[in-house]
Amino acid sequence: MSDNILNIALADDDEDDRMLFSEAINEIEIRTKLSLFNHGQELMDYLTLPNVVLPNLIFLDLNMPIKNGQQCLMEIRNNPKLKDLCVAIYSTSSSEKDIEETFLNGANIYVNKPNNFSKLREVVEKVLQLNWQYHTSNLNKETFLFRI
């Protein structure tokens, strides 16, 4: 197996969701280091620390207090240091309007939170595989759009 470790960040205000997510990601073959954030502002404060090791992939919940997912996404895309980060939206909303809006704001992947654990594991694994390929292969990042 490869020696590389993927750095992943998740911002979600729901404690149960954070816990389930870390359990799911631990069961996956790809080696990861997960950092958890309780809301958008906490994530943004971390990302803008000097000398921070930026994550390879960020999962963003949409509905969060203090700073929501859309706001974080826009701030990330408007920050020259952060704009190339891969962002996956991780939300219960399946409204087409929300989905389109996140893509227009620069999200790479839109994930609907699954309602059972094995599905969650499967979905997270798929996102990590895609992200891995986009980091290591000659694929066009301009058209990096997936809905899972």
Next chain:
Amino acid sequence: MTLFVKYDLDLLCKTLLKEQLDAQDISYSLGSLGEIHIEGKLSPEKQENLTAALKKYGIDILSKQKVSLIDRIKNAIDDYLRNEDFRTEKLSTYLSNKLHYSYAHLSTVFSENTYMSVENYTILKKIDLAKELICNTNLTLTEIAFRLDYSSVAHLSRQFKKTTGLTPSVFQSIMNKKKN
């Protein structure tokens, strides 16, 4: 006065490798595509000396020979998909002929190191090309399907939706809006 020289890069690298390997007293034979076959194992000390000696010439010993094989497999898949002439043979035959390994070996190494099978990577790459054609050309989906060797436009649409979660038309409309 100016002198003009002509050089053979391949010969240059091979001669240089020979000199350095001989200097470290290592038994070896040189293979094609940057492979050095060494008899037995290198002691850590010798490996360190060799690494340092080659580094001066901008030659790096790749930490895992398999990593570079992955890149060669990916490059070969890209060539295969972009060039209609290659597609007279099956991808598996093409890859094993081009890289001189059995397809079984290539596909095992690939899956173990990229978390994805050769087949799934090829589909992802094909859809990536379809996306590129949708965004940058005026080709219809039927023409794109034909170009990428899909049996029908329905087959392309199905695979596009299955891979990206979006239909080609939704994808196109998002990309158009993103541009404006």
